[in-house]
Amino acid sequence: EVQLVESGGGLVQPGGSLRLSCAASGFSFSPYWMSWVRQAPGKGLEWVATIQGDGSESYYVDSVNRRFTISRDNAKNSLYLQMDSLRAEDTAVYYCAREDWYRFDSWGQGTLVTVSS
Amino acid sequence: QSALTQPASVSGSPGQSITISCTGTSSDFGGDNYISWYKQYPGTAPKVVIYDVNKRPSGVSNRFSGSKSGNTASLTISGLQAEDEADYYCSSRRLFGGGTKLTVL
Numbered sequence: 001e002v003q004l005v006e007s008g009g010g011l012v013q014p015g016g017s018l019r020l021s022c023a024a025s026g027f028s029f030s031p032y033w034m035s036w037v038r039q040a041p042g043k044g045l046e047w048v049a050t051i052q053g054d055g056s057e058s059y060y061v062d063s064v065n066r067r068f069t070i071s072r073d074n075a076k077n078s079l080y081l082q083m084d085s086l087r088a089e090d091t092a093v094y095y096c097a098r099e100d101w102y103r104f105d106s107w108g109q110g111t112l113v114t115v116s117s
Numbered sequence: 118q119s120a121l122t123q124p125a126s127v128s129g130s131p132g133q134s135i136t137i138s139c140t141g142t143s144s145d146f147g148g149d150n151y152i153s154w155y156k157q158y159p160g161t162a163p164k165v166v167i168y169d170v171n172k173r174p175s176g177v178s179n180r181f182s183g184s185k186s187g188n189t190a191s192l193t194i195s196g197l198q199a200e201d202e203a204d205y206y207c208s209s210r211r212l213f214g215g216g217t218k219l220t221v222l
Contacts, residue, residue, distance in 0.1 A: 035211075044120065045155070045163065047211040059211075095162055102151035102210045105174065107162035 009111030022079040022096030030074040038092035121214035139207030
């Protein structure tokens, strides 16, 4: 069974940093592209970032480009999201998702990031 | 890019059929068939119910079907059941719609 478990969320001040982690199990991690998708409170889904299986290429939504960095450690079956220069509008539940040809076919339970002073 | 356009809400009675539309520009849909639909109960993670316009993942009821015409994709749920009440999101590649709340009357 595919399992994705996020961690690392919490309360951070504007301008601060946070690193999210996602532990994957139940499937062969390295071949799959992996993504982060977020959902602000009471709002819809927004794709944030995607990384190729070997980590060689990554893609970001414009609003987080140069502030967020997606990475992975295939030896540890883990996905990460380093978030810097956080803003109030980054407040959301962040989901780790497995991506298969633009289909997000497995999701974690999400981790809440709150940016507030 | 702006989100794909979905109606904010739709409703139907048990046993009826409903259709949720998802509209974008020609560049949003990119001329390919990477259209997916996700179902989300409050406080839980989304789950894919349709991918590649009209394919159903294993375990998803055949009451769910998808289609696409021009710059509009559609999700149809037939034989509406109480458990179908949820939020539904379309996506084209990595661009999501704003979401539609389905109420089963």
